[in-house]
Amino acid sequence: MKANFQTKFISENYSMLHGLKAVPIGLLLFIVSFWANEVHDPIKNYSLLIAFVLGALLFYMAIDRYYKNTFGIVIPTYSSRRGYWVTQFGLGLLGLIACWVDITFDLPISFIGLGVASVFLFDKPKVAFPLNEFSTIKLVLAICVFFVSLSPLFLGEDWWHIFGVHGTFLGISMLAGILTVIQGVIWHIFFVKSLPTTEAKDE
Amino acid sequence: MSNVFEEIAGLDKLIHEPARLAIMTILSTVESSDFLALQRLTGLTSGNLSVHLSKLEEGELITNDKQFVGKKTRTHVKITEKGQQALEKHWAQLETFRAIVQKSKPE
Numbered sequence: 583m584k585a586n587f588q589t590k591f592i593s594e595n596y597s598m599l600h601g602l603k604a605v606p607i608g609l610l611l612f613i614v615s616f617w618a619n620e621v622h623d624p625i626k627n628y629s630l631l632i633a634f635v636l637g638a639l640l641f642y643m644a645i646d647r648y649y650k651n652t653f654g655i656v657i658p659t660y661s662s663r664r665g666y667w668v669t670q671f672g673l674g675l676l677g678l679i680a681c682w683v684d685i686t687f688d689l690p691i692s693f694i695g696l697g698v699a700s701v702f703l704f705d706k707p708k709v710a711f712p713l714n715e716f717s718t719i720k721l722v723l724a725i726c727v728f729f730v731s732l733s734p735l736f737l738g739e740d741w742w743h744i745f746g747v748h749g750t751f752l753g754i755s756m757l758a759g760i761l762t763v764i765q766g767v768i769w770h771i772f773f774v775k776s777l778p779t780t781e782a783k784d785e
Numbered sequence: 786m787s788n789v790f791e792e793i794a795g796l797d798k799l800i801h802e803p804a805r806l807a808i809m810t811i812l813s814t815v816e817s818s819d820f821l822a823l824q825r826l827t828g829l830t831s832g833n834l835s836v837h838l839s840k841l842e843e844g845e846l847i848t849n850d851k852q853f854v855g856k857k858t859r860t861h862v863k864i865t866e867k868g869q870q871a872l873e874k875h876w877a878q879l880e881t882f883r884a885i886v887q888k889s890k891p892e
């Protein structure tokens with residue numbers, strides 16, 4: 583049996599700890615950024631992009647089905663659900679603003695990168711995860727993205743060309759995609775590890 | 786101290802049993818949970834979980850709602866108002882006992 587606080591935490595955040603759901607999102611972000619890096623203006627054919635989105639959607643649905651069939655369904659309380667969607671909406675809005683700032687203004691700092699670093703750092707249920715090493719991994723990921731976001735300040739705007747990437751925005755998007763996939767796999771491992779392996783003591 | 790022991794003996798055994806306490810604690814934090822998730826969260830076998838859920842349902846501490854999803858049945862379990870109150874009372878009692886025992890520890 584797990585400690586009471588840990589059982590409560592896991593049940594409260596059960597569906598949020600389904601880390602593999604982040605994998606198709608991260609992959610889509612990476613592939614779309616990679617695609618955007620390779621194509622040249624004017625873009626005439628969007629069929630590949632649509633195929634990526636549909637593929638990611640199908641992949642997400644398959645993972646969702648896997649979690650439902652293997653780990654069951656927990657419906658959080660109304661207040662938790664509302665809090666989750668308000669947070670998602672707020673983060674989405676901030677993400678859009680950061681994208682707009684990065685694309686519109688020629689600044690040596692990536693705001694979308696700083697946003698991604700903040701999400702890695704302050705994403706509440708995962709930071710508070712009872713297994714300490716998980717928080718450490720999140721902290722390391724956040725610091726990595728933070729420094730990469732500020733890298734044009736020190737290394738210049740064109741340093742991404744070393745990797746064949748045309749600019750900070752695309753580079754950060756690809757990095758965020760890769761880190762989202764890595765983090766998703768790690769969430770999943772910790773989620774599975776956090777579930778009890780021994781049966782609760784019976785009467 | 787004897788009063789404390791008498792009171793401990795008087796704890797609600799329906800909730801106090803570790804597996805049922807785990808089930809009730811989980812259900813108190815969520816709107817509902819299906820059978821499989823409860824099994825995963827408690828580590829109980831399906832047979833044991835069924836027995837404990839039946840006991841809790843008999844005591845009107847939870848409700849058990851069976852739905853057909855395709856050919857399979859999916860059981861959604863919810864804590865009742867009575868169950869929530871009983872659980873809160875139980876934790877409060879345990880906290881009180883703990884405090885009393887802490888106070889009476891020799892220096």
